[in-house]
Amino acid sequence: MEGLKITFVYDVVYPWVKGGVEKRIYELAVRLAKSHEVHVYGYRHWEGSAEIERDGIYYHGTVRVGKLYVGSRRSIIPPMRHAVSLLSQLKGERFDVIDCQASPYLPAYSLRTLGLENVFITWHEFWGDYWFEYLGEAGFLGKTLEKGLFSFERHISVSQKTRLDLLSAGLRRPVFLVPNGVDYGFIRSVRPSELESDFVFIGRLIPEKGVDFLLRSLALLKREFPDFRGIIAGDGPERKKLEFLARELGIEKNVTFTGFLRDYADVIALMKASKVFAFPSRREGFGIVVIEAMASEVPVVTGEHPMNASVHLVEDGKTGFVVPLDEELFARALLLAYDNSKKLGSVAGERARRYDWDEVVRVLLSVYRGG
Template sequence: MRIAFIYDVVYPYVKGGVEKRLYELGKRLARKHEVVWFTLKWWEGKDTIEKDGIQIISVGDSKTLYHGGRRSISEAIYFAWKMLLKGSLGDFDVIDCQEFPYLSCYTSRLNLPKGASFVITWHEFWGKYWKDYLGSAGIVGVKIEKGLTKLTRHHIAVSKITKDYLKEIGVSAALVPNGIDFKKIDKIKKGERSFDFLFVGRLVRHKNVDFLLRSIAHVKREHPDITLGIIGDGPERDNLELLARELGISSNVEFLGFLENHEEVISTMKSSKVFAFPSLREGFGIVVLEANASGLPAVVVDHPLNASKDLIVPWKNGFVSKNSEKDFAEHLIVAYEHKKRLGKTAKSVAKKYDWDLIAKELEKYYRGILNG
């Protein structure tokens, strides 16, 4: 098969869940198939490069991704325009376009090669959340998002929650989840830094780290010497450091910033005890599975837009807390007290999401639509 991915950013030059998924699946599919990735240019040198068997083609220069803590609308428009100007994409069997940043799905569809199957992969479905995100202007986001469902009959959802949202509006989507490199994670050794609780993610509002800090303040009353490590950076960092001081937990919390080496993140997970992840909006939650594969039970929050809650099997790989700081704190304590047993069973859950298995599922789906 000749397979094309369409997404505006590319791993490892930008490190996020969608680009990580495409890279991991792409390099595995490239062992038997031709895989091309149309994106913007995040690297130096030639416009077309090859990485792990994937041919990566830039259609334009990279642009600033975030503005005011949100994904840039102008960047989305620019990428969509460049995909339109690209013209014919070439002779492909399958073109897999990521639903985000939306507009590029429309322009890529206009240039669909004859005989190619057009697939939209959904990492999230926002629906009514658009109005919370953009206010009255959110109605535009609602219409643009829903319009994607009319572009093709081939849809993939990466999480159960997204699949269910699509089903509510009459769209049938195949579930092909994200994954992890379980075998690679299993080989990484414990790091020198150890924490009782660990968070990994961008420090932006929807990651809910202020909620986590308040929960840790509750935990401290019962366990005064507990420690929390926060791996990640973002526009909320200064506010969060100030909040930690105000809560009287700054001596318990260490802000580590971004760790450039992913192995260092995993080694820190392996030397810690519980993964604390109170994010309110996740299209999947790969980092939860990485924590599980590292032997950490995870505590997540029950929220309508948080797909990571569907990864949790209570008392096996973690817990789903109410959207309450006190309840989250209580679940952190339970996970901490049962870490040894939960850590073993968490690894067995994570093993089922190895990228090798997910790549076979995606290949099977592609073959299925090509065979009608």
């Protein structure tokens, strides 16, 4: 079958920036590039020519940026400059598929201005009214720009939660589900760490991840399991506060804070050396770390929350547990998962196969060709 000319449009680019969206684009692009011509348009993070080839992918740098964030929020100026640059860089170009990530919204409007066809909008989250909570009255602009993307014909969602949010918000066009993935074979090849634990959390230490809630749940669990071993892997602005809370709760000898792990293999090794993955996140666009835990044959306990998409990844009672964000109930679920870790983990490992990146690419191509 004839190869396609495909381009991905986002702002930041992997491996210069290593977030979830840019990692997804890279994993898809590097596999697609084996049989198709693949381009990526994003910020010019690198030195030298604005156009480079790497891993079989053609990268097109739009604008150079300094700081991506103003305080804790992404700056709006770089996306605006990026969107303007796309108007000149993409003028006259023709692609079989343009996969444009919904956020930061503005590049999609550049594609519309140019009259480019075969555009897919890929949604990682849908905020809707959450914009007002995030920005106050100024959230009206974010909500308007977000809702304006409903006018595009083709849509992809990376999670079932986001797909349902889009349909509930009034999107009247098909939304294809193409999830994030993992390198299943690599995860299976990693040897467990020597640092064993009963319960592990891995992620950025920010309020939305709910690590404070997890620590309070572990303190309750200690009544029945006084010698439990817990690990909090990751770093972030909440770390000192959380370490103080662990001391205050009397579990500082039970819980180890490892800090940020630079080597991905070390992350997986730590996961595989634990009995249960605890994930009380209150806001998650997908939850790729949940699939990594499943592929490591580690059951997952996560909490019910309207903005936690990872609840759709865990089969309650089969690959882990989904429970209300109540500390007592969460503690009980952790113990139940611990007692049934081998059985739940075995099922989780099998379920994770469907999220292998090679399988995700197969699904994506069928959407591109039939969508």
